[in-house]
Amino acid sequence: DQQVKQNSPSLSVQEGRISILNCDYTNSMFDYFLWYKKYPAEGPTFLISISSIKDKNEDGRFTVFLNKSAKHLSLHIVPSQPGDSAVYFCAASSSPGKLIFGQGTTLQVKP
C-alpha cells in the first residue's frame, strides 16, 4: 500500500533551525491529513492535522502545508528543539476512522 509515502527516512537539523518533513500521497479522496510523532517504546502522539480544503494550518511551532495539485504536504517545525527528535509519521484519512500511514521520517535535532 503506497498511498502515503515519506521518501526521506531520516533528517538531521541543528537546534534552532527549521525542520521540514515531507509527505506525498496518491489518493485524491483523502479528506484529512495528520502528523504524528513517535518516541521509542511509546505510541504515536497526534501533533497537527489539516483538512483537504485548506492549504495551511499552524499550531505553535508546528505548521502543516498542503499542496493538493502536487499531492504533497509538509510539516515545518521552527525553531527545532532537541526534544523534537523522534519519528514523524504522516497519515491520511479517507473513510472515517481509517488512517493510512507513511513509513515515517526520523528527525534528529542536534544541540
Place this chain on the structure above:
Amino acid sequence: EPEVTQTPSHQVTQMGQEVILRCVPISNHLYFYWYRQILGQKVEFLVSFYNNEISEKSEIFDDQFSVERPDGSNFTLKIRSTKLEDSAMYFCASSEEAGGNQPQHFGDGTRLSIL
C-alpha cells in the same frame, strides 16, 4: 491528560496459541481501533469499532482476528491461532468521533512475539 492504556506491554506466545491483547480507551471516546506495525514496516490499520460493531476492517483482519468490548471500559483484540508473521507491535487507538478531524489517540502498544 487522559490516555489509552494497553496491557501487556510485551506478550510472548507459542505459534498456534490464542492471544488476547487488552486496551482501555479514553473514557468519553466512542470509536476504537487496532493497528499493527511489523518491525521495519509501516503502521497498518486493522479494524475500527463503534457501537459494538466492526465499522471497517482491513485485508489483514481475517477470521483469525476478532475484537470485543466485553464491558464499559475494555477493548480487546483476539488472535485465535497465532502465526509467526503475527509478530508485531499492536497499537490500540480511540477517538471521540470517526471523522478525520478527530485525531485518534494511541496507546503505547503491545509487542507480540510469536515463537
